[in-house]
Amino acid sequence: MKIETRKFGKIEIDEQKTLFMPEGLPGFPGFERFILIEDPKSAPFCWFQSLQEPNLSLVVMSPFLFKADYEIDLEGFVASRGWKGVKVEDLLIYVVINVFEGEKDKKITANLMGPIVINLKNNEAIQVIISNSTYSHQYNVLEPS
């Protein structure tokens, strides 16, 4: 299927890879269908693109590329969603990325408090909010690991 995006114009996507957010995306009520777009120019960052609104596209990234020991309770999460037969290997984790242009240097931050968990078995995506951890919502990605 073809979708309209502001950043990449009209693009062809694999319908099998479209994602459904049953609980929506905080900050953007009413938008439930998304797709992950990988663009060589912005890799390792990806775009979490809305299928409903060409202008809605968030920057996301795998947290393990800059924080190898990032950990959330995936087993507990799978159990709380009632996802039967879903293993941790069936899940992808992305975190929302922000870029701040400072006077001298640029800052890249990641929201480790609100990872987006994608279930490859049913193509659902949920932004999980972890409030009982010490993870920051503006973790410095450029900090030496």
Next chain:
Amino acid sequence: MLVLTRKAGEKIKIGDNVVVNILSIEGGTVKIGIDAPREVNILRMEVLEQIQNENIAAASKDVTQISAAADLFKKKLSNEKEVREKKD
């Protein structure tokens, strides 16, 4: 909005499965215990607002800005690799 007055040790029931306990009140702080099924999401409001704000900010970036950030990130990774190789 429904407004109720409660004392420490008293409870409020919401729907069939949620009970809010007022555990203690000290100074300006109220300690609350919540019994709810695990599928009920309970959040501090300011945490949800932080997540919303990060999402909204992340949706305002363009490709040029992000490819510049990607270069910066890749540079950081290769610097770290160099440091590791020097150590070995």
